[in-house]
Amino acid sequence: MGDSSDTGAPPAEVSLEEVVALCKRRGFVFPSSEIYGGVGSTYDYGHYGVLLKNNVKNEWWRAMIQERDDIVALDSAIIQHPKVWEASGHLAGFTDPLVDCRTCKLRFRADKLEDSACGRKPSKHPGEHSECDLTEPRQFNLMFETHVGPVKDDASIAYLRPETAQGIFINFKNVLSFARRKPPFGIAQIGKSFRNEITTGHSIFRTREFEQMEMEFFVPPGEAERWHEYWMAERMRWYTDLGIRAERLRLRAHGPEELSHYSSATSDIEYLFPMGWSELEGIANRGDFDLTQHAKHSGEKLEYFDQETGEAYVPHVVEPAAGVDRAMLTFIVDGYDTDEIEGRRRTVLRLHPRIAPVKVAVLPLVSRDGLPERAREIYEELRELMVAEYDEGGSIGRRYRRQDEIGTPWGVTVDGQTMEDGTVTLRDRDTLAQDRVPASELGELLLAKLAEPWTSPKLRRE
Ligand code: GAP
Numbered sequence: 001m002g003d004s005s006d007t008g009a010p011p012a013e014v015s016l017e018e019v020v021a022l023c024k025r026r027g028f029v030f031p032s033s034e035i036y037g038g039v040g041s042t043y044d045y046g047h048y049g050v051l052l053k054n055n056v057k058n059e060w061w062r063a064m065i066q067e068r069d070d071i072v073a074l075d076s077a078i079i080q081h082p083k084v085w086e087a088s089g090h091l092a093g094f095t096d097p098l099v100d101c102r103t104c105k106l107r108f109r110a111d112k113l114e115d116s117a118c119g120r121k122p123s124k125h126p127g128e129h130s131e132c133d134l135t136e137p138r139q140f141n142l143m144f145e146t147h148v149g150p151v152k153d154d155a156s157i158a159y160l161r162p163e164t165a166q167g168i169f170i171n172f173k174n175v176l177s178f179a180r181r182k183p184p185f186g187i188a189q190i191g192k193s194f195r196n197e198i199t200t201g202h203s204i205f206r207t208r209e210f211e212q213m214e215m216e217f218f219v220p221p222g223e224a225e226r227w228h229e230y231w232m233a234e235r236m237r238w239y240t241d242l243g244i245r246a247e248r249l250r251l252r253a254h255g256p257e258e259l260s261h262y263s264s265a266t267s268d269i270e271y272l273f274p275m276g277w278s279e280l281e282g283i284a285n286r287g288d289f290d291l292t293q294h295a296k297h298s299g300e301k302l303e304y305f306d307q308e309t310g311e312a313y314v315p316h317v318v319e320p321a322a323g324v325d326r327a328m329l330t331f332i333v334d335g336y337d338t339d340e341i342e343g344r345r346r347t348v349l350r351l352h353p354r355i356a357p358v359k360v361a362v363l364p365l366v367s368r369d370g371l372p373e374r375a376r377e378i379y380e381e382l383r384e385l386m387v388a389e390y391d392e393g394g395s396i397g398r399r400y401r402r403q404d405e406i407g408t409p410w411g412v413t414v415d416g417q418t419m420e421d422g423t424v425t426l427r428d429r430d431t432l433a434q435d436r437v438p439a440s441e442l443g444e445l446l447l448a449k450l451a452e453p454w455t456s457p458k459l460r461r462e
Pocket residue numbers: 162163164165195197204205206207208209210211212214279280281282319321322323324325326327
């Protein structure tokens with residue numbers, strides 16, 4: 001994991017602890033099984049976390065499927081034939097080097113000792129501590145093993161998939177015949193993956209159970225490099241179009257020693273997280289590795305027959321592979337901001353309105369004089385169009401602060417004047433402008449605003 005100090009990049013604006021505290025306070029993310037003391041590195045998503053996560057996934061589907069006609073969708077099984085992992089190379093090669101400390105009895109990744117803390121006090125990195133007694137590294141496979149059916153023997157061993165990609169390769173033939181595609185074309189899927197990570201931490205950044213958004217783009221062999229360049233640019237644009245600041249994103253090409261067993265070239269999109277520049281998404285040129293391997297192990301022909309040239313070939317694959325949870329963390333970190341309103345400190349999540357869990361909150365100024373009833377009517381109209389929330393508890397200032405912390409871009413206040421002339425106050429989370437608009441026009445107005453481009457107001461300050 002890189003350090004931002006050597007790159008001239010802007011410093012971290014928020015600590016991970018502040019982000020984690022907000023996520024817990026507002027019900028985005030909870031450590032899993034907390035009432036039992038927690039379980040290593042798994043998380044549960046609460047109400048706003050689920051809404052945010054769905055928005056991230058919907059935006060990815062929109063970019064992959066709705067806005068193009070060369071990609072189809074897939075949803076493959078988590079448990080696949082064990083031979084899949086033999087063919088893919090995961091059984092032999094999906095390993096991390098592991099060392100044990102004989103003194104503190106902890107395990108560390110041999111290549112990430114600087115990111116780990118030794119169990120002895122005062123805490124240092126393992127190996128730096130005089131009392132640390134590290135074993136020689138040995139390879140540890142990251143796949144979770146399970147058994148299919150009631151008999152637990154070697155014949156029933158199966159694995160929880162460590163990437164969604166293989167489900168796509170093993171369906172290549174199905175998609176070719178049923179979707180009648182010709183390279184270049186892609187197959188996209190979103191789903192859970194599992195890795196028995198040794199080094200976890202940094203909240204939802206690296207966990208053992210996580211969701212991936214992966215797309216395998218099948219191209220004629222001579223076009224792979226060009227498509228690799230294309231997908232790097234497209235994926236960078238996806239993040240910046242959704243409001244992530246470009247100067248906190250960078251592309252970093254893997255060195256030869258870092259490349260995965262299947263890849264001839266990979267570049268990571270990295271984000272400047274509070275702990276430094278770290279991988280957000282990988283974009284790999286997988287060549288014909290996977291289709292060739294599965295053809296060999298399954299005995300099936302996995303190639304494309306080009307009617308025009310009369311030749312068959314194994315397409316090469318370019319793969320943008322993103323993490324849903326990591327993208328969520330990025331949106332929250334990039335959006336986290338504080339300012340002062342009338343002498344009071346405010347925490348605000350400056351999320352792109354399309355990513356924000358709730359689009360509009362409807363608030364009666366006071367809980368009497370028919371205002372709650374009118375506000376509720378407006379809320380019920382708006383929720384037909386977008387995720388809306390009705391809130392009548394507590395002072396208006398406190399209710400605004402709550403909405404600011406969950407990133408709601410617009411607030412509608414119903415007051416005495418509403419009852420007279422039918423107008424409401426529309427408050428903007430970012431500019432704090434409060435405009436009087438007819439309640440009858442709210443739906444159309446907010447839909448138009450949702451469709452507008454959005455840039456982070458933090459950019460204008462920098
Ligand atoms: N099919 C290629 C592949 O899986 P990867 O770089 O190992 O490549 C792709 O994973 C993305 O999945 C990463 O960039 C990251 O966003 C996410 N990811 C991988 N391991 C993760 C973990 N343990 N926790 C959370 N997200 C993870």
